[in-house]
Amino acid sequence: MATRATFDGHIAGFGTAEGTRVVVGRWLSSPLGAFTDVMVERSDGTRLLLATRDDVADLVAGTYRFDAVHVVPVGLRADEARRRWRLRAGPLTADLTLGSRTRVGHLLAAVPQNRAIAPLVATVTDPFARLLLEGVRTRGSAGRGRREWYTAGDQHAITAVRALWGSADLGALRLVVPPVRFGFSSVPSTPSVTRVRTTVELTDR
Numbered sequence: 001m002a003t004r005a006t007f008d009g010h011i012a013g014f015g016t017a018e019g020t021r022v023v024v025g026r027w028l029s030s031p032l033g034a035f036t037d038v039m040v041e042r043s044d045g046t047r048l049l050l051a052t053r054d055d056v057a058d059l060v061a062g063t064y065r066f067d068a069v070h071v072v073p074v075g076l077r078a079d080e081a082r083r084r085w086r087l088r089a090g091p092l093t094a095d096l097t098l099g100s101r102t103r104v105g106h107l108l109a110a111v112p113q114n115r116a117i118a119p120l121v122a123t124v125t126d127p128f129a130r131l132l133l134e135g136v137r138t139r140g141s142a143g144r145g146r147r148e149w150y151t152a153g154d155q156h157a158i159t160a161v162r163a164l165w166g167s168a169d170l171g172a173l174r175l176v177v178p179p180v181r182f183g184f185s186s187v188p189s190t191p192s193v194t195r196v197r198t199t200v201e202l203t204d205r
Helices: 054-063 103-108 115-132
Strands: 002-016 021-029 035-041 047-051 068-071 074-079 084-089 092-101 139-141 147-165 192-203
Touching: 002 147, 021 074, 021 084, 021 092, 035 054, 035 074, 035 084, 047 054, 054 068, 103 147, 103 192
Parallel strands: 047 068
Antiparallel strands: 002 021, 002 192, 021 035, 035 047, 074 084, 084 092, 092 147, 139 147, 147 192
16 A cells, blocks of 8 residues: 655755765655755765654655665754755755756746645656756656655755865865766756655555
């Protein structure tokens, strides 16, 4: 028997000059409550999950692929007025500056946001995402026989980042190139924060 879980929030994706690429999930509403998780692909290709709790780690690691999973303190403070995100996640420190709405963000305003039809909307928009955004998919198969759909409602550019791994500076903001390899879809190559609804079909397998 399958049930569907819905996660509402934001996904931020950015690359660094050192080669590390980062995906931040800021979930305002989910079956696990509000939480933030961080997926990191280091310059050598190692894929890491930084999760704030065991239940978050179990769910995310069961849906995506990682080489290592770490349960560590994860905190994200969003200053909407100043357009800043301040992330602390285990060894990762990242301060993000957000810019204006992207062209994709303006287009997303026309996408229906009704939760009940989100998987249908994701199915319809998938061919356009594949065509316009390299590596991006809005529906696909995830881990443990799960299916997943993404529907987006807005997007803003990330214009600057200051990121450290431990005491090592990861360097200036770069594109998310090559695409990250956690699941069937990458984030957009252009650093951005996307307002998103993720629907995951959980099975009893």
